Amino acid sequence: MKKPIILVTNDDGISAPGIRTLIAVMKEIGTVVVVAPDSPQSAMGHAITINSTLHLNKISIENAEIMEYSCSGTPVDCVKIAVNEVLKQKPDLCVSGINHGSNSSINVIYSGTMSAAVEAGIEGIPAIGFSLCDYDWNADFETFKPHIKKITLEVLEKGLPNGVVLNVNLPKRKQEDLKGIKICRQANAMWVEKFDKRVSPFGKEYYWLSGEFVNNDKGEDTDEWALENGYISIVPVQFDLTAHHAIQQLNTWNFNR
Amino acid sequence: MKKPIILVTNDDGISAPGIRTLIAVMKEIGTVVVVAPDSPQSAMGHAITINSTLHLNKISIENAEIMEYSCSGTPVDCVKIAVNEVLKQKPDLCVSGINHGSNSSINVIYSGTMSAAVEAGIEGIPAIGFSLCDYDWNADFETFKPHIKKITLEVLEKGLPNGVVLNVNLPKRKQEDLKGIKICRQANAMWVEKFDKRVSPFGKEYYWLSGEFVNNDKGEDTDEWALENGYISIVPVQFDLTAHHAIQQLNTWNFNR
Numbered sequence: 001m002k003k004p005i006i007l008v009t010n011d012d013g014i015s016a017p018g019i020r021t022l023i024a025v026m027k028e029i030g031t032v033v034v035v036a037p038d039s040p041q042s043a044m045g046h047a048i049t050i051n052s053t054l055h056l057n058k059i060s061i062e063n064a065e066i067m068e069y070s071c072s073g074t075p076v077d078c079v080k081i082a083v084n085e086v087l088k089q090k091p092d093l094c095v096s097g098i099n100h101g102s103n104s105s106i107n108v109i110y111s112g113t114m115s116a117a118v119e120a121g122i123e124g125i126p127a128i129g130f131s132l133c134d135y136d137w138n139a140d141f142e143t144f145k146p147h148i149k150k151i152t153l154e155v156l157e158k159g160l161p162n163g164v165v166l167n168v169n170l171p172k173r174k175q176e177d178l179k180g181i182k183i184c185r186q187a188n189a190m191w192v193e194k195f196d197k198r199v200s201p202f203g204k205e206y207y208w209l210s211g212e213f214v215n216n217d218k219g220e221d222t223d224e225w226a227l228e229n230g231y232i233s234i235v236p237v238q239f240d241l242t243a244h245h246a247i248q249q250l251n252t253w254n255f256n257r
Numbered sequence: 258m259k260k261p262i263i264l265v266t267n268d269d270g271i272s273a274p275g276i277r278t279l280i281a282v283m284k285e286i287g288t289v290v291v292v293a294p295d296s297p298q299s300a301m302g303h304a305i306t307i308n309s310t311l312h313l314n315k316i317s318i319e320n321a322e323i324m325e326y327s328c329s330g331t332p333v334d335c336v337k338i339a340v341n342e343v344l345k346q347k348p349d350l351c352v353s354g355i356n357h358g359s360n361s362s363i364n365v366i367y368s369g370t371m372s373a374a375v376e377a378g379i380e381g382i383p384a385i386g387f388s389l390c391d392y393d394w395n396a397d398f399e400t401f402k403p404h405i406k407k408i409t410l411e412v413l414e415k416g417l418p419n420g421v422v423l424n425v426n427l428p429k430r431k432q433e434d435l436k437g438i439k440i441c442r443q444a445n446a447m448w449v450e451k452f453d454k455r456v457s458p459f460g461k462e463y464y465w466l467s468g469e470f471v472n473n474d475k476g477e478d479t480d481e482w483a484l485e486n487g488y489i490s491i492v493p494v495q496f497d498l499t500a501h502h503a504i505q506q507l508n509t510w511n512f513n514r
Contacts, residue, residue, distance in 0.1 A: 076302070242442040246418045
């Protein structure tokens with residue numbers, strides 16, 4: 001069988017331990033091409049660069065075996081430029097991550113990692129975002145290599161449903177404490193913001209955004225439940241944002257008052 | 258009846274003609290508070306500012322009647338800081354726009370305007386994003402004032418379904434050519450990218466992202482169809498991205514190979 005071409009990207013930047021682990025796994029499966037941000041791009045959501053220029057640099061971090069490019073843009077920019085300028089064709093798969101930190105529940109909306117996967121999905125490329133629920137730069141990614149490989153092989157073999165990409169979150173657990181893999185829905189949770197107000201040396205007020213993650217969704221079919229209970233969570237994510245169930249109700253409204 | 262508190266934001270920046278029109282309409286309906294980016298933030302998607310500081314400045318563009326703040330962050334930052342630091346309570350409604358340019362179809366994903374509305378929705382605030390399919394800075398926003406007012410009053414009266422915000426797009430048409438308002442689904446369209454490769458005065462290659470919008474979805478229930486045929490399109494948008502229809506299929510997969 002021909003080796004699949006696998007595009008690897010992330011949002012923590014091309015030198016982050018998470019993407020280096022993902023590259024190592026993908027090298028066992030296919031021909032790897034890396035196009036990733038030259039600096040951290042966390043929480044960039046589905047941002048793209050339209051009001052400034054993009055730079056692309058061929059680099060070699062580990063060895064000459066794989067093509068690697070750093071890009072000055074966002075994760076979504078990386079996917080677009082990879083497909084159009086680096087590969088000049090669609091890869092067989094796009095994987096994004098491994099993110100340093102959770103992208104479960106509502107975090108999928110803010111996540112650059114998942115937006116890269118969603119962008120690939122929009123372009124018709126099977127795509128998976130991987131995130132580890134551990135913000136530590138030196139987190140234990142090693143444990144998850146076999147699981148990431150299994151999930152990736154399954155996606156390559158079966159293909160994904162149209163308009164769907166996978167959001168895979170890995171719980172901060174040791175190998176022996178991992179319970180398995182669960183297909184989940186996105187938990188209905190949110191961030192409750194707190195702004196930390198400070199004063200600059202020049203007397204000007206400024207803010208740092210911080211917040212607390214609050215999950216009031218107690219469903220046992222959610223990604224949050226799975227992760228808390230030692231499972232790897234997989235949420236199928238779509239980019240048709242239409243709330244189809246609401247269309248009928250809105251059609252009863254009177255907009256001609 | 259008590260006047261509703263209405264938060265107004267956008268992604269083109271606080272001085273854009275689109276937001277000034279939206280403010281004028283909202284002043285007829287409620288007590289208006291504006292928190293909008295101090296500079297253009299188009300295509301920022303659901304980006305938030307976590308690695309740098311945020312600045313908030315009280316300004317007065319038109320008159321002293323309304324509270325106006327410019328913010329150094331993204332549209333989503335504006336909503337978060339408005340609720341937490343400016344209003345210190347949830348407004349009765351959040352409106353975003355009027356965007357200079359379409360946010361129909363897949364554009365909803367890239368749009369800062371719609372991400373601001375989605376952020377408000379996540380926080381439990383009824384929210385509407387308005388966009389005009391005309392990129393001209395001096396586009397005719399005036400025509401749409403009565404329609405924006407009607408839609409807003411209907412949302413305030415009826416309330417929105419849980420987890421749903423509205424994506425309203427206005428066709429570039431004269432009053433007499435407007436056909437009405439249609440509730441739609443998001444058309445299955447996409448951007449086909451083209452990168453414009455250039456060389457800097459110093460011999461370094463760089464790129465501009467451009468592209469062509471391609472709609473192969475011929476459904477007459479889509480926002481694209483409505484706009485092309487002279488209707489104002491309203492798509493109910495959700496932020497539960499779970500592809501619920503795919504869960505059963507994924508549960509048949511074998512992740513334990």
